[in-house]
Amino acid sequence: MSSRPLSIDLVLVPVDQSEEATRAAEFAVAIAAEYDAAVHAVHVLGDDVVRAIEQGVVDQDAVAEDSKAVTNTVSHIAADADVPITTSVAYGFSRTSKLRHPGSVVLDTAEELDADFVVVPREPISDDPGEVLAKAAEYVLLYASQPVLSV
Numbered sequence: 001m002s003s004r005p006l007s008i009d010l011v012l013v014p015v016d017q018s019e020e021a022t023r024a025a026e027f028a029v030a031i032a033a034e035y036d037a038a039v040h041a042v043h044v045l046g047d048d049v050v051r052a053i054e055q056g057v058v059d060q061d062a063v064a065e066d067s068k069a070v071t072n073t074v075s076h077i078a079a080d081a082d083v084p085i086t087t088s089v090a091y092g093f094s095r096t097s098k099l100r101h102p103g104s105v106v107l108d109t110a111e112e113l114d115a116d117f118v119v120v121p122r123e124p125i126s127d128d129p130g131e132v133l134a135k136a137a138e139y140v141l142l143y144a145s146q147p148v149l150s151v
Contacts, residue, residue, distance in 0.1 A: 006147065008035040012115035013068055014106045015041050016133050020121035020151075025074040027151050028119040029081045037116070038084040041074040042109045044092040044102050044133060045068045051093075092136075103139025110146055122150045 001120070015021040023040060032039045036077035045053075052058035071087035078085035090109060092102040110118055120137040137150045 003068070006035070006117070007020075008032070008037045008114045008116040008142060011035075011039050011117045011119060012075070012106070012110050012113060012146075013036055013041050013119045014044050014109075014121070014136060015074055016044055016046070016069075016103070017066070017070055018121065018133070021070075021128055021133060022073055022077075024119045024151050025077050027149060029074075029078050029083050029085075031117060031119065031149070032078075032083045033081045038086065040079050040086045040088070040113055040115065041071055041110060042106070043070045043087065043089045044105055044136070045089065047093040050091045053091075080088035101139070102133050103143070104135035106140050107138055107143055110144065115146055118144055118146050118148045120148060120150050 003018050008031065011028045011032045013025050015025055028039050049058065049063060052088060053063060062078070066113060067089045075085055075087065090105045092105050106118065106120065118140060121133055122137045141148050141150055
């Protein structure tokens with residue numbers, strides 16, 4: 001048996017409502033399957049959604065349903081590959097902290113969960129409020145202490 005250069009028990013993948021995030025989830029699951037690891041998908045909520053929640057002008061059940069749809073997509077990908085998966089939801093922005101943005105949320109989640117590998121979607125910048133990870137990949141690539149794959 002050959003030794004592997006990496007030991008991976010947990011792969012983190014941030015997701016939003018974009019096709020690029022789904023593609024990143026597919027890569028995360030493939031890496032986890034190869035290393036007999038688990039995947040954790042964190043749905044990162046965008047600025048508009050966070051503000052609407054904080055101001056009480058959005059139906060929180062609708063936000064929860066959207067998050068569930070996003071994480072269910074990743075859960076199905078993982079189930080098809082027989083890879084264990086956990087999910088969470090995180091605010092990608094804060095009105096009180098300039099340091100909270102999608103990239104920092106990804107890195108904080110990676111540290112909290114002791115993730116061994118991170119897969120981030122490299123997304124084109126769009127005006128879709130459901131696509132919040134557009135700038136996160138560059139930040140994660142610059143500051144992550146774990147190996148990172150940007151797809």
